[in-house]
Amino acid sequence: MDKVWTLILKESRDGLRNRWVVMITLVMALLALTLSFLGSAPLGTTSVSPLAVTVVSLSSLSIFFIPLIALLLAYDSIVGEAERGTLTLLLVYPISRNQIIIGKFIAHLFLLSIAIFLGYGAAGLAIAFSAESSFLAHDWQSFIRLILSSIVLGAVFLSVGYVISAAVKDRSTAAAIAIGIWLVFVLLYDMGLLAILAADSEQIMSGELVKWLMLINPTDSYRMYNLTSSNETALLSGMAGLSAEHTVSNLTLGLIMALWVVIPLSLAGFILKRRQI
Amino acid sequence: MRIMDNISTIRLDNISKQYGKHFGVRDIDLAIGQGECLALVGHNGAGKTTLIKLVLGFIQPTNGQLSIMGNSPQHANFNRLRKDIGFLPEQVLFQTNMTGREILIFYSRLKNANKAEIEALFERVDLCDAADDKISTYSKGMRQRLGLAQALIGQPKILILDEPTSGLDPLSRQTVYSIIDEVKNAGATVFISSHALTELDDRIDRVAILNQGQLVALGNVDELRENIGLKSIVKISVNQADAGKLIEHFPVFFDGHNEAQNTISLACKGKDKAHLLADILMLGIQLHNIEIYDPSLEQVFMKYTQPNEATQETAVLHG
Numbered sequence: 224m225d226k227v228w229t230l231i232l233k234e235s236r237d238g239l240r241n242r243w244v245v246m247i248t249l250v251m252a253l254l255a256l257t258l259s260f261l262g263s264a265p266l267g268t269t270s271v272s273p274l275a276v277t278v279v280s281l282s283s284l285s286i287f288f289i290p291l292i293a294l295l296l297a298y299d300s301i302v303g304e305a306e307r308g309t310l311t312l313l314l315v316y317p318i319s320r321n322q323i324i325i326g327k328f329i330a331h332l333f334l335l336s337i338a339i340f341l342g343y344g345a346a347g348l349a350i351a352f353s354a355e356s357s358f359l360a361h362d363w364q365s366f367i368r369l370i371l372s373s374i375v376l377g378a379v380f381l382s383v384g385y386v387i388s389a390a391v392k393d394r395s396t397a398a399a400i401a402i403g404i405w406l407v408f409v410l411l412y413d414m415g416l417l418a419i420l421a422a423d424s425e426q427i428m429s430g431e432l433v434k435w436l437m438l439i440n441p442t443d444s445y446r447m448y449n450l451t452s453s454n455e456t457a458l459l460s461g462m463a464g465l466s467a468e469h470t471v472s473n474l475t476l477g478l479i480m481a482l483w484v485v486i487p488l489s490l491a492g493f494i495l496k497r498r499q500i
Numbered sequence: 501m502r503i504m505d506n507i508s509t510i511r512l513d514n515i516s517k518q519y520g521k522h523f524g525v526r527d528i529d530l531a532i533g534q535g536e537c538l539a540l541v542g543h544n545g546a547g548k549t550t551l552i553k554l555v556l557g558f559i560q561p562t563n564g565q566l567s568i569m570g571n572s573p574q575h576a577n578f579n580r581l582r583k584d585i586g587f588l589p590e591q592v593l594f595q596t597n598m599t600g601r602e603i604l605i606f607y608s609r610l611k612n613a614n615k616a617e618i619e620a621l622f623e624r625v626d627l628c629d630a631a632d633d634k635i636s637t638y639s640k641g642m643r644q645r646l647g648l649a650q651a652l653i654g655q656p657k658i659l660i661l662d663e664p665t666s667g668l669d670p671l672s673r674q675t676v677y678s679i680i681d682e683v684k685n686a687g688a689t690v691f692i693s694s695h696a697l698t699e700l701d702d703r704i705d706r707v708a709i710l711n712q713g714q715l716v717a718l719g720n721v722d723e724l725r726e727n728i729g730l731k732s733i734v735k736i737s738v739n740q741a742d743a744g745k746l747i748e749h750f751p752v753f754f755d756g757h758n759e760a761q762n763t764i765s766l767a768c769k770g771k772d773k774a775h776l777l778a779d780i781l782m783l784g785i786q787l788h789n790i791e792i793y794d795p796s797l798e799q800v801f802m803k804y805t806q807p808n809e810a811t812q813e814t815a816v817l818h819g
Contacts, residue, residue, distance in 0.1 A: 229609040233602075240597045307593040312650070315556055316610040317582040500558040 226318045230326030231333070238296075238334040247292055251342025254288070255281055259346045260353075273350050274362040278369050281343060282449035285373045286442045289339070290380040291405050296331045297384025298401040301495060302394050311500055321492040324389070328381060328488060335377040343370050365449075372448050372480075379441045379483040380408075385491035389498060412440050438471060441483045448476045508567075509534050509658055509689040510555055515564035517550050524550035526713045528564070534657075537680065537690040539700045541801055542710030548693045549590075551710070552662060555691065556587060569657065583611045586656030588647045590663045590693075596636035600627055600646050603635065604653065613654035621649040626675055641672045648676060652683070659683055660691045665699065677703055697798040707797065711805045721797050722770055728803050730795035731755075731767040734776060737788035738762060745785060750776070762788075770794060 238244050259277040301323075304310035313323060347366050384401060391397045416437060419428070437443045451470060508531040517524040525547040532538045542548050553559045554566060557573025568585075571578055594603050604618045622631045625645040630638065638646065644667065651659060661680070665673045673696075680703070684690050694700055700707070701721060709717040709724075717724055733755060738746060739762065746764045747754055753776060755767035768776050773792065780787070 225612070226610055229606065233606045236602075237595060237597065308589050308591050309594065311558070311589050312587065312592055312607075313610075314558065315582060315585060315587040316607065317579050318610055319579060500553065 227322050227326040227329070230318070230323065231330045234327050234330030235333055238330065244334050244338060248338040248341050251288070251338055252345040254284055255343050255346030256349055258284055259350050274347065274366055277346065277350055278365045278449060281346070282369055282373075282446060285369075285376060286446060287409055289335075289373055289377050290409055290442065292338070293331075293335060293377040293380035294384045294387075294401040294405050296335065297381045298388050298397040299394060300327050300331070300385060301388040301491075302391055302397045303388075305392075305498075305500075306394055314500060320495040324385060324488065324492045324495060328378075328385065331381050332374070332378050335381065336374045339370060339373050339377065343373065369449055372445055375477075375480050375484070376441065376445045379480060379487075380405075382484050382487035382491065386487045386494065389491045389494040408440060408442050413437070413443065434471070438476070438479060441480055444476045444479045447471060448473060508532060509536075509569055510691065511565075511567040512551075512554070513565040513567075515554060515561045515566055517554060517559060518562040523547075523713045525554070525710070528715050530708060530715065530718065532689050532691060534689055535684060535687045536706065537684045537692065537704045539704040539707045540691065540693040540710065541695070541697060541700075541707060541797075543805060546710040546805075547713040548710055549662070550713075552660060552691075552693060555660065556585070583613075583654055584657040586651035586653065586659045588651040588661045588664055590666070592643075592647050594635045594643065594646065597634060599632050599634055600638070601631045603646065604649060607650050608653050611654040617653070617655075621652055624652070624679060625649045641668050644668055645672060645675065648679065652679070655686070656688060658689045658691065662693045663695065664692060665694070665696050673699065697801055698796060701797045707800075709801055709804045717800075717804045721800065724800050724804075725770055725795050728800060730799055730803065732770050732773050732795065733793040734766045734768065734773065734780075735789075735791040735793070736764050736766070736780065737790075738764065738785060739788075742785040745783065746780070749783060750779070 255277075258280040259273070301310065304313065314320070343366075383404060387397050387400045387404065391400065416433070420433060438447065510530070510532040512528050512530045515528040515530075516526050528551065540548050540551060550559070554561055555568060555573070557568070557578055560574055566572060568578070569581055571581055598606075600622070601618065604621060605615065608615060608618055622628045625648055627642060627645055627649065630642060635643065635646070644664070648661075648664060651661065659680075664676050664680075668676065677699070680690055680692070692700070692704070704721070706718065706720050707724065708715055717727075719727070734753075736746065743757065743759075743762060743764055746766075747757065750766055753766040753768050755765040757764055766776060777790070780790075
């Protein structure tokens, strides 16, 4: 375990020194602040809490942004070291390939968490201080849920990124595949599902099947979790119309996300073990 | 030579590694003893890297038995033995945003090595002043020496060096070789892959020559010279009058006469050099100069690896 810890420390320090982690935090904070204030402006003096609006707009932003950052952090982690020659060196040391994957994953997740926490946290605080109405406890609850689930969403795509990084031979291929994966998960998958639904005029596919097909995609699970996190967010996002039997328990959504972290990460370890050095 | 062959630290028995139909290495038998320094030489693509990867346990042999410190690298327990292996890859690009000290501390922690030795390692590779500088400010030679310091962490029992002196200036090369000597004298097994044949000549115990994946020669350099029939040349400068006398006395050894410079070249087997010199001195002629040229490792290597040479059959001598 001390070896994993050594790797975590080294990778975290490495990431913090790379200015782009700082850049990501700043960009996230900037985007979050802009979205929060622009998003809550049209509400005027409605009874809806500005923080709930922020949760809805931020979760839409996260679906695009967080998978991209996570994939960009992860795609290089193994293949980059292989290209520099440091992977060969690392493997000469008494550290197992699974330990390498786990150490890097934890470090990257830590970096991503800092960026999300600081970026979104700044937005939340700014709104809290600028808004006239006071916030209710459940507003904050939704907001904290947003931050935590965004970190989990990041973990999912870090895992997926490691599979790519462990499997391919050069960095440029890994980058291309990462972008492809990102497009599929955040855009093409839902579009494809919509297209199938539109074509399925005779309703061969049951509503239940469509729901589960959608939730297999971790970004959709994330969306579902945050947009139904309170009555207000559900109302704002148009999820309020979802009948009770179509909602999915948070436990199930959590399980889907957890599987999306564990399975790709194990797969990455498996692939790295078989990788010819 | 300090070879304790009874304890083979690295042992390859009939090892082959096949990639599809192509053999990376083929039927290699090799045992390297404790405290021995063996150089692995061969053309590019001769199988040196494959052999190193096999020894490091990165790839599995298609055939044969491999034992490192008495264990198979494929065995689950081998990971624990890795703390006793030091490795310097041919090219390693450390993270440029880290300092030399940070790099060594990181690798030292992975080996659970004593942190106190890091200072001594910097001293040994002559990087004390640059220890806290970022790698981005290091020259190529400094990076290579840092790589060597990395390989020495934890006082390894096996030191594997892939082209340790490539791109180094003469002074740095000297440092590398004196470190290799120290490590060897401390009882570690040193396994060097190199192209710098002229440098290796008198610094290694044995040489293994690889050609097209096969071990074509194994032994100490003198034995290989002898075996391949390469002769030492003794060049003697004499007075014009004495030149004829010399040729007359040593017709068997006569190899050439440079009349302009009045030098006679005599060729003899390495082991006969001393006798020949004694005989020359016995003649009582005035000698202006004597130069002795032993065949270089480079010549030995070329002879063993050139195609269509009569010496293609494996010459394995046990040193």
